Amino acid sequence: MPATIRDVAHKAGVGLATVSRVINNSPLVSETTRQRVQAAIAELHYSPNPTARRLSLGKTLTIGAIVPFFTRPSFVERLRGVEGTLADTAYDLIVFNVETVERRDRYFAEVPRRDRVDGLIVVSFTPTDEQAAVFRQSGIPVVLVDARHPALPSVMEDCLHGGQLATQHLLNLGHRRIGYLSDVFDDPFNFTSRSRFRYEGYVAALEAAGAPVRADYLKQGAHGREPARALATELLTLPERPTAIFAASDTQALGVLEAAREVGLRVPEDLSVVGYDDIELAEYLGLTTVRQLLYESGQRGVEILLEAIALDVAAPSYEALPTELIVRRTTAPPPTA
């Protein structure tokens, strides 16, 4: 049985309210009584009961995070940013891991409640308009990280910028024939189609450099290494094959690497390859790639959330996070024809 505020008040010979004031750093306490109270607090190892505090304040002092968090290392890294930022505040973090749609629907229905959390971070999931409406009606601020919705505050990497970075790097090396390989673009009305925006960055860079944007250099298929290998083989056996390939994910870049090996092309001498994501394997294999600010995305999400809580408004917004090019050993100038 931990000591209560009453015990402290008793021991210090003051009223409950005074102890409360001391705990909350109210200036309305004389120095002498403050010290007396603090002595009593120390003696009793007192610390206020969080639950009672929450009930009395009408706040949960808790932030929820709904995350598909074990499916990919990148999600974990974002969550790390959330936790790390929250650790220095008075808020607890409750984690809701989503791996199935049932789980997701359940959490979406049960978690966004005033009496459950003071705010909610949703990572890597683009809500439908209905789901967004539910979030808004919950009365608590909800911030999207690595996703975007017009009705909600969102933090997301700048895919267009990432695509530009990668392409510009190849352009700078002297490449003009650059292929793009990705999974099929999502619905054009989906604001979070990453590969689509990466492609737009690719196109923008090419056009700015006056390089041709060739339809036969765009290959799309299912996600994964194997499909990417097949697509890359098509690219590499073209009459006029590209001298560089930008893959929309590292996984797909691995497929490109395999295809190059099979076709007998050396990387980077004969073919340059750029990936996207900077997964663990990328470093091991020396893959040039684009890295997102994962930790920072979680951090910014929390910052925006805490601000929304403090101001009691959660205006829709969109914040783009910059990306970073990691140059390793799979890119070089094109073969001198």
Place this chain on the structure above:
Amino acid sequence: MPATIRDVAHKAGVGLATVSRVINNSPLVSETTRQRVQAAIAELHYSPNPTARRLSLGKTLTIGAIVPFFTRPSFVERLRGVEGTLADTAYDLIVFNVETVERRDRYFAEVPRRDRVDGLIVVSFTPTDEQAAVFRQSGIPVVLVDARHPALPSVMEDCLHGGQLATQHLLNLGHRRIGYLSDVFDDPFNFTSRSRFRYEGYVAALEAAGAPVRADYLKQGAHGREPARALATELLTLPERPTAIFAASDTQALGVLEAAREVGLRVPEDLSVVGYDDIELAEYLGLTTVRQLLYESGQRGVEILLEAIALDVAAPSYEALPTELIVRRTTAPPPTA
């Protein structure tokens, strides 16, 4: 402002207690009033305020997990087991990520409190005797996962078994000259020296098979791929080199693979290699390795914790989890001499 129990009582024309009884499935309610109350609940979209519930019950309905959770994928997997198991209970999960000693000490001091959590899971950290004493005095059950302490309930992989598995596999393939490579054993009084117990399993398997345990086949050094590469080179340039090497971690196995390449040995034709951990790279490279039941360790930890909470006792215990051998492409019969 969500509806309160009072609103429901009012609308249903009953007393507060009756609503409470309905919420908590008490049999002491007539079917008719129960239905009336439930109708009111539905109409008002009522759901009980968790904070008030906690205060009244004197329980937090919350479990804490202290995890070094972003430093390695395996920790995340264990945490996943914790979350998944808790998801089907009434408990919330608060996550405390530890990446620095300051953070650890702070969490160890602040988190184990009755009014904060009902129970605590500590992952992959072996407490000192003092820390264990603090846990015990906190009055809440604390369960160790992937660690062990004589004063606390613990769940940990059976390292000895893992070492045996790996060695037996090599023995079965016909190897007799098997090297062991690991980081330096921890203090012998540390119950969680994994590489030490893996070595003991290795020795046990060799002895059971009547194979020699040679001192020159045991190499230890700093953790990491590079040191392992150096150690493996020593092993492979021995006058009578081993035909197989068991590395205490996949990372170190990667170093062995590199060393083999440098020395001009083919894997698995000339040299078999077994790792430990089954990291992501292991699958990519086809490394034969030992996999632990990571998810299950978190799950068991929670089960033990919930039981301790229910029974209000947390007797020290130790539960060993089995390990699994994953045979891939780095092991084969030894070269026929």
Place this chain on the structure above:
DNA sequence: CTGTTAGCGCCTTCAA
């Protein structure tokens, strides 16, 4: 079976 009442521990007016 059901309603009334007294807390759970803390914060916050309102008086003094």
Place this chain on the structure above:
DNA sequence: TTGAAGGCGCTAACAG
């Protein structure tokens, strides 16, 4: 500056 008292929403005796 300080203390007393009411209330946050719910549960659990205790009477009826």
